[in-house]
Amino acid sequence: MRAPRDGWTVERLGALQDLDAVVAVAEASFLNGWTRAMFVRELERPDTAHLFVVRGSAGHVAGYCSAWLVSDELHINGLAIAPALRRQGAARALVRHALGEGWRLGASEALLEVRRSNRAARRLYDAAGFTVRGVRPRYYVQPVDDALILGRRL
Numbered sequence: 718m719r720a721p722r723d724g725w726t727v728e729r730l731g732a733l734q735d736l737d738a739v740v741a742v743a744e745a746s747f748l749n750g751w752t753r754a755m756f757v758r759e760l761e762r763p764d765t766a767h768l769f770v771v772r773g774s775a776g777h778v779a780g781y782c783s784a785w786l787v788s789d790e791l792h793i794n795g796l797a798i799a800p801a802l803r804r805q806g807a808a809r810a811l812v813r814h815a816l817g818e819g820w821r822l823g824a825s826e827a828l829l830e831v832r833r834s835n836r837a838a839r840r841l842y843d844a845a846g847f848t849v850r851g852v853r854p855r856y857y858v859q860p861v862d863d864a865l866i867l868g869r870r871l
């Protein structure tokens with residue numbers, strides 16, 4: 718059963734506080750998830766890199782979205798929600814916020830790559846208005862998979 722859930726808040730992470738929770742979500746979500754050092758490097762480049770976190774009503778970190786603003790493009794590099802908190806709308810809130818911030822900062826397009834086999838993420842992005850722009854065959858390893866390049870106008 719999935720309980721409909723309101724009350725997600727999304728904010729940009731500006732300091733090391735809460736980074737452990739972000740790293741824990743990445744480790745629980747990806748085989749070769751980003752390390753703490755990689756997230757720290759993001760925080761050191763605030764001109765380009767935006768690290769958003771989504772919080773539940775108790776203030777705990779439920780997930781994150783890492784994005785780069787390059788010229789007029791918002792590149793979503795990584796997004797994950799803690800396994801126990803999935804299917805409650807947290808990713809939808811995160812994507813909506815990241816796209817809104819990209820638009821506010823002058824981006825006209827959002828782009829990302831997703832595994833062809835990642836049904837959950839593809840449905841999430843499809844519902845957020847992304848369409849397939851291209852394919853990178855066998856781009857991913859462990860396991861091998863195509864990357865779909867998705868994009869949408871902002």
Ligand SMILES: CC(C)(COP(=O)(O)OP(=O)(O)OC[C@H]1O[C@@H](n2cnc3c(N)ncnc32)[C@H](O)[C@@H]1OP(=O)(O)O)[C@@H](O)C(=O)NCCC(=O)NCCS
Nearest residue numbers: 746796797798803804805806807808809831837838840841
């Ligand atoms: C993909 C992921 C971020 C979705 O997070 P989530 O918080 O569970 O997603 P939401 O609850 O906001 O769901 C939004 C929509 O996405 C789709 N979706 C999410 N999980 C799904 C699943 N397991 N199966 C099918 N569709 C799914 C649905 O369309 C859903 O809308 P609905 O609940 O009204 O049907 C999460 O499963 C995750 O962290 N996966 C591992 C990391 C990952 O694959 N990241 C994406 C890399 S590009």
